[in-house]
Every structure is written in structure tokens, then in C-alpha cells.
Amino acid sequence: MKLDRERLNRVLRPHQTRPRALVIPPVSTPAEGPPLERLVGGQVMATPYGSCLVVERRYPLDERRGPARLGDLLHLPGVAVVRLNPYPGLDALDFRSAAFIDTETTGLSGGAGTLVFMVGVGRFEGDRFVVRQFFMRRPDEERALLDRVMDAVADAAAVVTFNGRSFDLPLLTTRFRLARLEVPLADVPHFDLLTAARRVWRRRLDSCALTNLEREILRYSRAADDVPGWLIPTLYQRYLWEGDVIPMARVFYHNREDVLSMVALAAVLCRACSVPEEDDALHPIDYTALGWALEQSGDWSAAERAYRRALADYLPDDVRCYALSRLGTLLKRQGRREEAAALWQEWITSVPGDDVTPFVELAKHCEWHERDLEAALMWSQWARQIVEGWPPGYRRDVTLGELDHRISRLRRKLERG
Incomplete structure (x- = not known):
């Protein structure tokens, strides 16, 4: 038995490894150039856990990003985003009290071994939009960085990110827990712009x-x-080991741009959801997708306006068919059958192709609501003629069977008078 145990130990010993501690690089000699804090216009802030670098930029609310100004978001209802991002609490979203967050990390895969070395936090403050960036010059400044971030978002009533639901916030939560600090923003509504x-x-x-x-x-x-x-x-790794500060200024710029663009995109999305018929920021194809999102959220009125806004412009035939189909279905659900019938006839006369949806819908409408059996038979026979031209296959066979059943029923009704 003792021999077997010794043999087992010899087999296992080469595979036993000790947990690897975080390797903190030695204090690097700065490369030729100004100190990082002077290069990026920041200052070193002291905290109970040490110090970290903080950079602050203030932007006027009329700062423009394409079709949106930063301040536009303050005049748009936050509730609009619920239609694109159906998560709890967003129906009371107020961007005035929201924190816009973007992180820069030592890796893109996440996990406990990935550090967050920079956190950009954007907030509306009076007549300015303020971006503060918290940066750890060395890994042992992590707790100081997290402390400053916690202070910056302490009164935030919501958080806005871009892909933050699956990356930024879970990673920040991990770092706070490992640092044994209270996790901020755990219970506030989260608007992830990527989902929308x-x-x-x-x-x-x-x-x-x-x-x-x-x-x-x-x-x-x-x-x-x-x-x-x-x-x-x-x-960042090069900065840690070689003291190369010049490229880090570009990282600060990248992070700020991410935060500012989130504000502009949020404004575009909120305006489109609120008044789709008056907004020109989206492409007509985008309005069809917006219409579907609004329809799924239960806002049929806004969905109808989005579909009609899309149909008012040029659309590729397949997209126009989709928009007409969705709008017709929406009208039908609301009992607005005459409007739906007019739309299906517009579809037939304006879009070429072999989609028989409008013919079948008109046949149903004429049979069950207009009580015009001859018209219903005409639309059904027309649809059958189109389907006969489809390539052989299951879809063709099933559709022909359904149409033959409908045509037979209509003929029997007509024979009975």
C-alpha cells in the first residue's frame, strides 16, 4: 500500500502547480517625453487606498456628433428606450442622472485575470457633459481607481453602456469583489446601447x-x-514595462470618444422611438427594423408610424414586401380591415415578385368580411397561378394544397348560392 502511494505521488507531483500571483512590473524608467499626467492633462488623486490618475474634460451641451447634440438627450423621454431594451426599470430612465461608462482592459476575454486599467464615466452636470477618466498607472493602484469610480457613480440612478451588459459591468463587478469593495450600480437600470x-x-x-x-x-x-x-x-503592457507614455494619450482619446458617441447614439435611438415619422436620422431600411421592435414592445401606434415612414421612401423590393406585410398584419390585428385591404392591393400593384401573401389576405378578407365570394375566388385562383411557377418542393406542394382547399370551399359556397 505504501509503495502504491509513493508511486501515485510521483505521478501527480509534476502536474501540481502553485497559484500564480499577479506579476507587478518594476517601476519603469519613463521613456523620453513628458510625464503622463501632464501629457493627458490630468492630476494624481489621493484615496484611502493610494492614488490614481484622473483626467477630466467638460463639453458644452451643443457639442455636435453628426445628427445629434450632446444636450439633445436631456429633452427626450428615457422611457422610449424600453421599446428597444426591455429590461427592468428603464421605464423611469432619466438621462440627467445616468452614468455613461466605458472601460479599457488588459484583455478582451474578461475573467478574473483581466484588469480594468481605465474607466471613463460621463455625467450631465449643469450646462456641461463631463467625462472623467480614472487610470491606474500600476496594478497596485486598482483599489484607488475603483474607489474613485465608486464616488463618481454614487448618485447615478441608471447606467448606459455599449456592450456593458456582457463585458464592462460584469468585469467591473468582478474587480470590485476581488478588491473587497462594495459593488456600485448593482441595482440600477441598465441601458445597453448595443442591444438597441x-x-x-x-x-x-x-x-x-x-x-x-x-x-x-x-x-x-x-x-x-x-x-x-x-x-x-x-x-498598456508596453506602458507598464517600458514607460512608453506617448501611445497612452491615444488610449485616453479613444475612451473619451466612446463615451461621447454613446450619448449621441442614445439621442438618435430615443428620438427615432419617440417620433419616427418626424425623424430623418435613420435610413428607410432602419425604420422597418424599428417598426418590428416597436411592434414587439406593444407600441402599435409608433410601429405603424415607423412602417409608414419606411414605405414613404425607396426600399428594395424584398424590404418593401416585409414592411407592407408587417403593416398589413398590424392593421388587421386592430380590426382596420379596409385599410389593410387597400394596403394589400397597393402591394400587388407596386412590388413585382411571386409572394402570394397579399392575394391570400385579400381572398380571406373578401370571403369572411366582404362576403364577396367571387372576388375571394378570383384572388385565390390568381395566387394559385403564381404558386404553380414556384420551383418544385415542399413549400410549393403545401401552398398549392392550401389554395386548392380554399378554392374548392369557395366553389361549393357559390354553387349553394
Whole structure:
């Protein structure tokens, strides 16, 4: 037995490893250039847990980002975002008391081994929008950074992020818990702009990344000072080990731009949800996606206005068919059958193709509500003729069977008089 135990220990011993402690780099000799705090216009702030670097920028509310000014958001109802982001508490969202948060981290995968080395917090304060950036110059300044962040968001009644529900906030929560500090913002409503952006723009845009939305929606291009997000962890590592401060100024710029663009995008989305028929910031295709989101949220009136706004402009045939189908269904649900019938006839006369939806809907309308069996038979036969031209397959066979059943029933009714 003793021999077996010794043999087992010899097998296991090479695989036993000790937990790896966080490696803090030695104090690096700054590369040639000014100190980081002077380069980025910040100051070192003392906290009960040490110090960290804080950079503050104040922007006038008439600062423009494409179709939106920063202050526009203060005049739009926060409740509008519930239609795009149905999470608890957003029906009382007030952007005046919200904190706009963006983080920069040592990795993009998250987890306990990923540090948050910069947190940008944007708040409306009087006649300014203020962005404060909290930066840890070394990993042992993490608790000081978290303490400053906690103070900056202490009175926030809501939080706005871009992909923060799956990345920024869970990662911040992990860092607060590991630092044994109280987790802020745990119970406040959270408006994740990425969720809303995908519901409105994914139909038209290949990517809903923030920088792509800036180009395509805000018509805004960042200065050459910007840096790609995927490169930021490497730049921070270089700063820690080599004292290279010059690229870090670009990271501060990147983080501020993210926060400011969140404000502008929130304004565009809220305005579109509130008064879709009066807003020109969205592409007609976007209004079809917005209409579906509003319809799903139960706001049929706003959904109808969004669909009609889309149909008032040029749309590709497949998108126009979709908008007509959704609007017709919406009218039908509300008992506005005459309006729906007029819309289905408009569909037939304005959009080429082999979609038989409007023909079938008109056949139903004529049979059950107009009591015009001859017209119902005409629309059914017309639909059958179109389906006969479809490629062979299950869909064609099933649709022909349904139409034949309808046509037979109508003929029997007509024979009985």
C-alpha cells in the first residue's frame, strides 16, 4: 500500500502547480517625453487606498456628433428606450442622472485575470457633459481607481453602456469583489446601447461595432489620434514595462470618444422611438427594423408610424414586401380591415415578385368580411397561378394544397348560392 502511494505521488507531483500571483512590473524608467499626467492633462488623486490618475474634460451641451447634440438627450423621454431594451426599470430612465461608462482592459476575454486599467464615466452636470477618466498607472493602484469610480457613480440612478451588459459591468463587478469593495450600480437600470443598436441597424449594416455606427449613423470620423480597441491591451503592457507614455494619450482619446458617441447614439435611438415619422436620422431600411421592435414592445401606434415612414421612401423590393406585410398584419390585428385591404392591393400593384401573401389576405378578407365570394375566388385562383411557377418542393406542394382547399370551399359556397 505504501509503495502504491509513493508511486501515485510521483505521478501527480509534476502536474501540481502553485497559484500564480499577479506579476507587478518594476517601476519603469519613463521613456523620453513628458510625464503622463501632464501629457493627458490630468492630476494624481489621493484615496484611502493610494492614488490614481484622473483626467477630466467638460463639453458644452451643443457639442455636435453628426445628427445629434450632446444636450439633445436631456429633452427626450428615457422611457422610449424600453421599446428597444426591455429590461427592468428603464421605464423611469432619466438621462440627467445616468452614468455613461466605458472601460479599457488588459484583455478582451474578461475573467478574473483581466484588469480594468481605465474607466471613463460621463455625467450631465449643469450646462456641461463631463467625462472623467480614472487610470491606474500600476496594478497596485486598482483599489484607488475603483474607489474613485465608486464616488463618481454614487448618485447615478441608471447606467448606459455599449456592450456593458456582457463585458464592462460584469468585469467591473468582478474587480470590485476581488478588491473587497462594495459593488456600485448593482441595482440600477441598465441601458445597453448595443442591444438597441442591433435591433435597429443589424438588418442594414454588416457590423454594429461602435466605430462603425459612428461612421454610418453619426457620420462622424475620429481624429488620427485614435487607436484600435484590440491594440489597447498591448499598449498598456508596453506602458507598464517600458514607460512608453506617448501611445497612452491615444488610449485616453479613444475612451473619451466612446463615451461621447454613446450619448449621441442614445439621442438618435430615443428620438427615432419617440417620433419616427418626424425623424430623418435613420435610413428607410432602419425604420422597418424599428417598426418590428416597436411592434414587439406593444407600441402599435409608433410601429405603424415607423412602417409608414419606411414605405414613404425607396426600399428594395424584398424590404418593401416585409414592411407592407408587417403593416398589413398590424392593421388587421386592430380590426382596420379596409385599410389593410387597400394596403394589400397597393402591394400587388407596386412590388413585382411571386409572394402570394397579399392575394391570400385579400381572398380571406373578401370571403369572411366582404362576403364577396367571387372576388375571394378570383384572388385565390390568381395566387394559385403564381404558386404553380414556384420551383418544385415542399413549400410549393403545401401552398398549392392550401389554395386548392380554399378554392374548392369557395366553389361549393357559390354553387349553394
